[in-house]
Amino acid sequence: MTEQQGQQPPPAGLAVCYRHRDRETGIRCTRCERPICPECMISASVGYQCPSCVQGASAASRASAPRTLAGGSLVADTRLITKIILALNVAVFIAVLSAGDRLVTDLGMLGHAWDPSRGGWDFIGVADGQWYRMLTSAFLHQEIWHIGFNMLGLWFLGPQLEAALGRLRFVALYLISALAGSTLSYVLAAPNQLSLGASGAIFGLFGATAVLMRRMRYDMRPIGVLLAINLLITFTWSGIAWQAHIGGLVAGAAIAYGMVHAPRSRRTAVQVATCAVVLAVIVVACVIRTQQLVG
Structure with missing residues (x-):
């Protein structure tokens, strides 16, 4: 198997970012524990989270947000x-x-x-x-x-x-x-x-x-x-x-x-x-x- 030009695999035994396989890292997502590089680190209330977990949390938040009787979004100005x-x-x-x-x-x-x-x-x-x-x-x-x-x-x-x-x-x-x-x-x-x-x-x-x-x-x-x-x-x-x-x-x-x-x-x-x-x-x-x- 050949590697892509310019992307050398990291030394064996080191964790690599789950999105960038050519980057080693010692940081893991506080939710899913997947290794993430500095580019993928998103600050959370405790530690860092990966982009996938942040997107999933946003979608879950929208799904569980309060709705009107007919399913519309609640707004401050109803007029x-x-x-x-x-x-x-x-x-x-x-x-x-x-x-x-x-x-x-x-x-x-x-x-x-x-x-x-x-x-x-x-x-x-x-x-x-x-x-x-x-x-x-x-x-x-x-x-x-x-x-x-x-x-x-x-x-x-x-x-x-x-x-x-x-x-x-x-x-x-x-x-x-x-x-x-x-x-x-x-x-x-x-x-x-x-x-x-x-x-x-x-x-x-x-x-x-x-x-x-x-x-x-x-x-x-x-x-x-x-x-x-x-x-x-x-x-x-x-x-x-x-x-x-x-x-x-x-x-x-x-x-x-x-x-x-x-x-x-x-x-x-x-x-x-x-x-x-x-x-x-x-x-x-x-x-x-x-x-x-x-x-």
């Missing part, structure tokens, strides 16, 4: 994502006030319509490839009362869900609920009906809060009364896109159920699968509706 979403809505609202109706026309939820201002027979909407409208419309508001009510609901429901689910799961819940609201509007509303607002996402938070409270065995009457009032307003006030409210509500409840009832051994996989199934339903519904409108 961060809520505040970011609220700020985005306010920023877009200010942009709408500055830019006028054109921004609403370009970004609002619209299935399929002819825009004469573009000259000729120019169709716009989701059916014409403008899929971004399904999400951008959820951040659009024109009236102060509209954004006021939606942001009040976000601030009331968001932090509790963000704390219970974790930040990443809360973002998924909010965005998919918004998409589900736009999807039901796309499927059921008139093709040229323009709609906007975060109501679909907010109703998703309502549905998720009801599921969470049920899971925690809290008194369901407060959220039940609040949801009933909002549904009453949805179906009695004119000019409200009830389809977005119901779509967001159903999606939010379904996603939250998958998140808070997922078995701990397969929690992440079940949660990802739940979101994937809801997204798959959204995609299939949109494809079918698009074929109906332009096929």
Whole structure:
């Protein structure tokens, strides 16, 4: 057997570093007792540890760290994502006030319509490839009362869900609920009906809060009364896109159920699968509706 050039084996009988076989050492890891050279020595509370033991300890620490009910990481600020979403809505609202109706026309939820201002027979909407409208419309508001009510609901429901689910799961819940609201509007509303607002996402938070409270065995009457009032307003006030409210509500409840009832051994996989199934339903519904409108 030949040795690699420049790496001569140490004298027989001396310990060699388990990672660098050409280096002799008299130091051993305090955890596994493997010999380690100065390059591999990592200071510990007592003695030195090898890189493998340090990495293993870090992984075990992450695995045993406290988690939220849905498996998310515990954080100090449980309102961060809520505040970011609220700020985005306010920023877009200010942009709408500055830019006028054109921004609403370009970004609002619209299935399929002819825009004469573009000259000729120019169709716009989701059916014409403008899929971004399904999400951008959820951040659009024109009236102060509209954004006021939606942001009040976000601030009331968001932090509790963000704390219970974790930040990443809360973002998924909010965005998919918004998409589900736009999807039901796309499927059921008139093709040229323009709609906007975060109501679909907010109703998703309502549905998720009801599921969470049920899971925690809290008194369901407060959220039940609040949801009933909002549904009453949805179906009695004119000019409200009830389809977005119901779509967001159903999606939010379904996603939250998958998140808070997922078995701990397969929690992440079940949660990802739940979101994937809801997204798959959204995609299939949109494809079918698009074929109906332009096929």
